[in-house]
Every structure is written in structure tokens, then in C-alpha cells.
Amino acid sequence: MKDIKPWLKALQFETVKENKCYELKIGAYKIEIDFDNKKIIYPKLKEIGRETTTNFSSEENFVVLETIVGLLKQGYLPHHISIEKGYKLGHNTKSGNADITVEDNEGNPFLIIEVKTFGQEFEKEWKNTLRDGGQLFSYEKQENKAQVLVLYASEIKSNHISRTYRAITLKDNHDYLATLDKPRGYKDAKGGNDKFDIWGETYQYDYVTNGILEETVEPFKILKEKAKISDLKLITHDEVQKKYNEFATILRKYNIGGRENAFDKLVNLFLAKIVDEQQNQDDLQFSWKGVANDTYFALVDRLQQLYQVGMEKFLNEKVSYVAEKDVEAAFRLKKDAAKDAVLKYFKELKYFSNNDFTFLDVYNEQLFYQNSKVLVEIVQMFQEMKLRTEEQNQFLGDLFEGFLDNGVKQSEG
Numbered sequence: 152m153k154d155i156k157p158w159l160k161a162l163q164f165e166t167v168k169e170n171k172c173y174e175l176k177i178g179a180y181k182i183e184i185d186f187d188n189k190k191i192i193y194p195k196l197k198e199i200g201r202e203t204t205t206n207f208s209s210e211e212n213f214v215v216l217e218t219i220v221g222l223l224k225q226g227y228l229p230h231h232i233s234i235e236k237g238y239k240l241g242h243n244t245k246s247g248n249a250d251i252t253v254e255d256n257e258g259n260p261f262l263i264i265e266v267k268t269f270g271q272e273f274e275k276e277w278k279n280t281l282r283d284g285g286q287l288f289s290y291e292k293q294e295n296k297a298q299v300l301v302l303y304a305s306e307i308k309s310n311h312i313s314r315t316y317r318a319i320t321l322k323d324n325h326d327y328l329a330t331l332d333k334p335r336g337y338k339d340a341k342g343g344n345d346k347f348d349i350w351g352e353t354y355q356y357d358y359v360t361n362g363i364l365e366e367t368v369e370p371f372k373i374l375k376e377k378a379k380i381s382d383l384k385l386i387t388h389d390e391v392q393k394k395y396n397e398f399a400t401i402l403r404k405y406n407i408g409g410r411e412n413a414f415d416k417l418v419n420l421f422l423a424k425i426v427d428e429q430q431n432q433d434d435l436q437f438s439w440k441g442v443a444n445d446t447y448f449a450l451v452d453r454l455q456q457l458y459q460v461g462m463e464k465f466l467n468e469k470v471s472y473v474a475e476k477d478v479e480a481a482f483r484l485k486k487d488a489a490k491d492a493v494l495k496y497f498k499e500l501k502y503f504s505n506n507d508f509t510f511l512d513v514y515n516e517q518l519f520y521q522n523s524k525v526l527v528e529i530v531q532m533f534q535e536m537k538l539r540t541e542e543q544n545q546f547l548g549d550l551f552e553g554f555l556d557n558g559v560k561q562s563e564g
Contacts, residue, residue, distance in 0.1 A: 152189060157307045158213045159184060162220055177223040182216070191216055193229070200235035200248050214266045215250055217305050217312060218364075226370045227253060231261075238293045249290045255371055260297040262363070263290050269306035269313070277302055277317060281356055284347040287319070295342055298322055299363055299373060317358040320373055321346055324442045328353070355524055359441035360535065380432040383537035397532055405525050407510055419507045420529065421538060423457035426464070428539045438534040439527045447523035448475075448498075450530070454508055473501070 164173040164184060173184040183192040189207045199205065204212045215234065222232060235248040253262035265286050267273040279285035280302060284292075287300040303316040323336040334353050340346045350356060361382075362374040386394065398417070407413055420437075427437040436453045439445060452474060459472040478497050482490040503519050505512065510529070511522040 152207045153210050153213065155184065155207050155213055155216075157310070158217060158312075161307055161310060161312045162217060175220065177220065180223060180229055182220065182223075193219060193234070196229050196232050196234060197254065198233035198236055200233065200237045204235055204250065210268050211266060211272075214268060214303070214305050217314075218251055218264060218266055218303055221314075221364060221366065222251075222253065224366050225364070225368060231255070231370070238290050247286065247289060249286075252290075260294045261371055262299050262301060263287060263294070263297045264301045264303050265290075267302065267304045269304045269315070273302065273304040273315070280319075284344065288344070288347045288350075291321070291346060292343060295340075295346075301363060303364070314364075315360070316364060317360060318363045319350060319358050320441060321350075322373065324444070324446075327442050327446050330446065330448075354442050355527075357442045357527075360531075362441075362444075377433065378435040378438055378534070380428055380435065380537070382535070383428070383435075384535055385540065386536050394532060394536075398529065401525065401528050401532075402510075405511065405521075407525070413510050416508055416510050417529070419458055420454070420533070422461040422465070423454050424533060424538050426457045426461040428537065430460070435534075437530065439530050447520065447527070448502060450527070451502060451506070451508060451523070454530075455506065458507055470507075473497070475501075 159173050162175060164175045164182075166172075167174050167183075171186050173186075175182045180194040182194065184190075185192060191205045191207075191212065193199070193205070204215045206212065219232065219234075223229070231253050233249075233252040233254070235250065236252045238247050238249060249263050250266040251262070251264040252260055253264070255261045265276065267276050276285055280287055285302075287302060291297050291300055298321055300319040300321065301316050302318075303314075305312050305314040307313075321337050323338055325336075328334045328336055331353065335349050336353065337346060337349055340349060361378065362368060368374050401407075402410065402413055424437045427435055436457060439450060455472050456474070459470045462468045462470045475494070475497065478494060482493070499516075503516050504514060508526055509522050510525045511518060513519050513522050
């Protein structure tokens with residue numbers, strides 16, 4: 152049996168009978184922990200498909216418990232929530248059980264949550280999801296109505312709960328689709344593996360890491376959650392090598408051979424991030440907000456603006472930056488073909504050419520989209536990390552040494 156007590160302490164369960172029973176009250180509902188029978192007793196949920204997650208047999212069961220506590224604190228009601236809901240997978244008799252399913256007031260699935268332990272198991276299942284849809288899409292195609300698929304993990308660290316999740320929003324972003332040539336959206340899915348294919352082909356395996364399960368997010372809402380400086384995490388020395396390996400993997404994935412150029416662009420991103428942490432502490436802009444709320448054009452524009460501020464503030468260098476809204480404002484009294492033509496040329500000059508964030512050589516629209524995929528992955532690597540600290544941050548130096556160790560030659564000085 153696994154030790155549930157660290158989880159109970161972190162979740163602030165109260166002792167009812169010494170070492171016999173604990174409970175946590177959330178509004179009108181109560182979760183009980185029965186040590187005599189090694190049982191987790193939930194309030195009356197819509198369904199408990201099987202009892203395998205209501206005992207102390209695995210650490211994953213405690214992650215399910217922590218997730219249910221979070222859902223109830225968000226405002227979801229017990230009758231919205233099912234544990235281990237059964238699904239028949241494929242045409243044979245094989246079946247599976249989704250860890251947590253949340254249904255709306257009409258009984259339609261809103262969330263399907265697959266729970267894993269922190270670290271290796273979480274990353275393994277995410278790789279499965281990218282490869283063939285994993286467990287999440289196998290359940291989704293039985294329902295074909297879920298709006299969000301979530302891979303979730305949590306762990307106890309220093310008596311506190313550390314959480315992470317990756318959420319796939321099955322909701323079309325029409326602004327994003329408008330930038331593509333004959334795109335397939337989720338609205339075009341007929342069944343089977345269609346949504347997984349659309350997630351990969353149209354939305355480039357996009358996901359978000361907030362705006363779904365935070366306590367501040369109302370039930371059944373998908374929000375563009377404002378990231379704050381307090382949400383960022385300090386990176387440890389042990390994690391530096393992991394970040395370098397992740398960056399090197401992205402370079403190999405997209406066949407980026409010019410590592411000196413890649414490192415130069417990475418430094419530009421760090422400069423933009425430092426400015427963001429300094430001046431946008433209540434609404435951080437250095438992040439990819441997901442295809443439901445963001446576009447490649449908007450991301451590049453935000454980064455360029457931050458970079459311009461950083462170059463002038465820290466290096467006393469002026470860098471040209473013009474926002475599309477500034478061009479729009481110049482034509483505020485005119486709506487004609489000339490305005491449309493100028494905006495078209497502006498877009499081509501601003502985005503479809505090399506800039507301070509082009510890891511690939513960009514000289515047309517297609518290459519802009521290719522580079523944007525690289526840029527998004529690298530931004531996602533660092534968007535939850537805090538660069539500015541009171542003490543000297545050795546991360547950049549350690550990363551630089553990693554490049555040297557792997558054969559990147561720098562000129563003297």
C-alpha cells in the first residue's frame with residue numbers, strides 16, 4: 152500500500168479519528184478517507200465505473216483524489232464527475248476506463264482527464280498521445296463531443312502539491328483557420344480518428360498548460376488565463392541539462408544545422424522574456440496561449456515589442472518596431488484598396504522575412520509558418536520558467552557551456 156498521508160496533509164484534510172479517518176469539506180460536499188478499509192470515499196458522483204482508484208494501492212489514485220478536490224473547488228458538482236467511466240474501444244471486446252470524465256448540465260462530456268504520476272509516466276503517455284492519440288483520443292472518439300482532453304499529473308514536493316497538465320482544446324479558432332489554405336477544422340470531423348488527425352495536421356499538436364483547471368476558472372469555461380509572475384517557477388541546476396537536451400531535440404526535429412544562429416535567437420528570446428517579467432508581471436506576454444486564443448502573427452508581434460524594449464533599455468540600441476494597429480490607425484479615416492494593399496505589404500515585410508526570432512531562413516509565407524512551429528515549441532519550453540531572480544541566474548551560462556560541449560564553436564570574445 153502507498154502512503155496517502157503526505158497527500159492528505161498537503162490537501163488540508165482534517166483528522167476525525169486519530170489515524171483512522173480523515174475528511175475534507177468543500178462547500179456542501181465531503182471526501183472521507185477510511186484507513187481501516189483503505190478506502191477513499193467520495194461524495195455521490197455521477198458514476199464510479201470500478202473501484203480500483205478508490206483504494207490506497209497506487210500513487211496514481213492519490214493524483215485522482217487531488218484532481219477531484221480541485222474540480223470541486225472550481226465549482227463542479229459531484230453529479231458532473233465520473234471516475235473510471237467505461238468505454239468500449241474498437242470493434243472487439245477490448246474496453247478502457249477514463250480516469251475522470253466531467254459532463255455538463257445536459258449530460259454531454261466537457262472534460263476527459265487522464266491522470267498519471269509526475270515525471271516519467273506523464274511524459275510516456277504524452278508521447279503516446281502525440282504518436283497515435285493515446286488513451287485520451289481513444290476515449291474521445293467514443294464520445295465525439297468532449298471539448299477538452301487533459302493529461303494531468305501532480306506530486307508532493309516540500310509538503311506542497313506541484314501540478315502540471317497539458318490540455319487539448321477541441322474547439323476551432325476561426326482566426327487561425329483563416330490564415331490556412333483549405334483547412335480542416337474540428338467542425339469537419341466525422342468520427343473515428345478525425346479529431347486526432349485534425350489536431351496534428353491543422354493545429355500542429357497544439358496544447359495549453361493553463362486556463363482549464365485553475366481554481367479561478369469557472370466550471371465549463373475555457374479561458375485565456377492571464378499568466379502572472381507568481382505563476383513562474385525557478386529552474387534548478389539539475390533541470391538545466393534537461394532544458395538543453397529539450398532544445399537540442401527541437402533543433403534535430405526541424406533539421407536546424409546552424410546552432411550558432413539558433414543560440415543567437417535563443418538569447419534574443421531570453422532578452423524578451425526578461426523584459427516581460429519586469430514590466431508585465433500581472434499579464435505576461437511571453438507565452439503561446441494556444442490555438443484557441445492565439446496566432447503565430449500575434450506571438451511574433453509580442454516578442455518583437457518586448458525585444459525592442461530590451462535592446463533599448465539594456466543595450467542602448469534602438470530597434471525598429473511597428474505594430475499592425477499603428478498602420479491601421481494611420482488609415483483610420485480611409486477604407487479603400489490602398490489601405491488593404493499597404494497592410495498586405497506590411498504583413499509580408501514584418502513576418503515573411505528573417506527577423507530576430509527566425510531559427511529557420513524565412514523569405515515567404517510558407518517558411519514563416521515552418522519557423523513559427525519551431526518558435527512555439529521553444530517559447531513553451533521557457534514560458535513557465537522564471538529568469539529574473541534576486542541572485543545571479545546561471546542558467547544561460549550553463550546552457551552556453553552545453554553548446555560548447557556539443558561542438559558549437561564561438562569566435563573569441
